[in-house]
Amino acid sequence: MAAESDALLTQLRKGVLEYCVLACLRKDRAYGLELATRLSRYQVLFASEGTLYPLLSRMRRQGWVETTWQESTSGPPRRYYELTDQGRTALDLFSRAWEPFRQDVDTVLEESR
Amino acid sequence: MTRTPAREHPLVTAYLTDLERALVAADPRERQDTLDAVREHLTEALGPSPSTADVTEVLADLGSVDVIAASVTPAGQTPAVALAGPTPVPATAAPAPGPDAGAVVALVTAAFALLVMLLAPVVAIPFALAALVVATLRVRSGGSRLAWSAVVLSAGALGVAAVLGLALLATDGDDDPVPGPVHSEPLDQG
Numbered sequence: 001m002a003a004e005s006d007a008l009l010t011q012l013r014k015g016v017l018e019y020c021v022l023a024c025l026r027k028d029r030a031y032g033l034e035l036a037t038r039l040s041r042y043q044v045l046f047a048s049e050g051t052l053y054p055l056l057s058r059m060r061r062q063g064w065v066e067t068t069w070q071e072s073t074s075g076p077p078r079r080y081y082e083l084t085d086q087g088r089t090a091l092d093l094f095s096r097a098w099e100p101f102r103q104d105v106d107t108v109l110e111e112s113r
Numbered sequence: 114m115t116r117t118p119a120r121e122h123p124l125v126t127a128y129l130t131d132l133e134r135a136l137v138a139a140d141p142r143e144r145q146d147t148l149d150a151v152r153e154h155l156t157e158a159l160g161p162s163p164s165t166a167d168v169t170e171v172l173a174d175l176g177s178v179d180v181i182a183a184s185v186t187p188a189g190q191t192p193a194v195a196l197a198g199p200t201p202v203p204a205t206a207a208p209a210p211g212p213d214a215g216a217v218v219a220l221v222t223a224a225f226a227l228l229v230m231l232l233a234p235v236v237a238i239p240f241a242l243a244a245l246v247v248a249t250l251r252v253r254s255g256g257s258r259l260a261w262s263a264v265v266l267s268a269g270a271l272g273v274a275a276v277l278g279l280a281l282l283a284t285d286g287d288d289d290p291v292p293g294p295v296h297s298e299p300l301d302q303g
Contacts, residue, residue: 032150033157040174048176050132050151051184054139057146058192075160079153 013045018059019094020045021052022087025065029082032056056081064090119159120152124168128178129155135182140192143185151175216260219248223267230273241270 024030024038035056036049046052059065064087069077083091119125132151136144158171175181186192226241248263 031157032154036154036174048174048180049154050175050178050181053147053150053154054143054181054185056150057143058186060146061142061192076153076156078157079150 009044009047013047017045018055018064019091019098021055021059022064022083022091022094025081025083026088026091029068029080031078031080035081059087063087117163118161119156119163119168122159122163122165122168124165124172125155125159128172128175132178132181135178136185138187139182139185140188140190143192147181147185151181216248216251216263219244219251219263220259220266223248223263223270226270227266227273230270230277234274234277237270238274241267241274245271 020042021035021039024035030038032053036052039046039052040049056065060067060081063084065081066084067079067081069079072078117123129148129152133148136147139147154175155171158174159167163171222240223244226237226244230237230241244263244267248260248267251260251263
C-alpha cells in the first residue's frame with residue numbers, strides 16, 4: 001500500500017513540481033541548499049532534496065532558469081538559480097491553468113462521493 | 114568526537130561514489146550538473162567539520178541515490194520533454210511512414226487513363242480527371258514525388274484527350290460545311 005501510494009505521488013508530481021520550483025524562485029533567486037530547504041517544507045510535494053538537482057538541470061536547459069556564481073561570506077562561492085523571462089511566462093501559464101484544473105478534479109471527486 | 118572535513122567524510126565520499134555509479138546511464142550533462150550541485154549542497158549543508166550525525170542527517174534529507182537516479186533523464190532522451198521526470202521509452206520505434214497511398218492510387222489511375230485514352234477516350238477522361246484531383250490534393254498536403262508524378266501523368270492524359278478532341282473537331286470540320294460568319298444586327302445607337 002505504501003509502495004502504491006509512493007508510485008501515485010510520483011505520478012502526481014510529474015508536470016507539477018517544476019512549476020513549484022519556478023514559484024519558489026518567483027520573488028527571489030536562491031542557491032541550491034536554500035531552494036531545497038524552502039521546498040522541503042512541502043513533504044508530499046517534494047520527496048527528497050536530491051531530486052531537485054536533476055530537475056534544475058533540465059529547467060536550465062529548457063531556458064526557464066539561469067545560474068550565476070556569487071561569493072559567499074561563509075564558505076565557497078554559491079551557484080544561484082534565477083527565473084528567466086521564459087520561466088516566468090511558463091509559471092504564469094501554469095498558474096492560469098492550475099486553478100480550473102484543480103477545481104475540476106475537486107468537483108469530480110466531490111460528486112462521486 | 115573526531116571531526117573530518119565534509120568532502121572527506123567517509124559517508125560523503127561513499128554517497129558521492131554511489132551517486133556517480135547510479136547516474137551512469139543518465140543524460141551526460143544532467144549527470145554532471147547533478148553531481149556538481151549535490152557536492153555544492155553537501156559542502157554548504159555540512160560546513161567545514163561536520164559530525165557523523167550531521168552527515169547522516171544531511172544525506173538522509175538528500176535521499177537515496179536510487180531515488181535521485183530514478184528522477185534523471187536517461188541518456189539519449191530529450192530533457193525538454195521529460196521535464197518533470199524521465200518519460201518511458203516506447204518499446205517499439207514508430208513505424209516508418211509507408212508510401213503515399215493516395216498518390217499511388219492517383220498514379221495508377223493516371224497511367225490507366227493514358228493507356229486507354231487512344232482506345233476509349235470517353236472512359237479514360239473521367240479517370241484522368243479523378244487522378245489529377247487526387248494527385249493535386251496529395252501535392253497540396255505536402256505530397257511526395259509520387260504525387261507529383263501522378264499530377265504530370267494525369268495532366269498528360271488530359272493533354273492527349275485535348276489533342277484527340279481537337280483532331281476530331283478538325284476531321285468533322287473537313288466533312289461539314291464551314292458555317293458562315295454570323296452577322297448580327299448593328300446596335301441601335303439612337
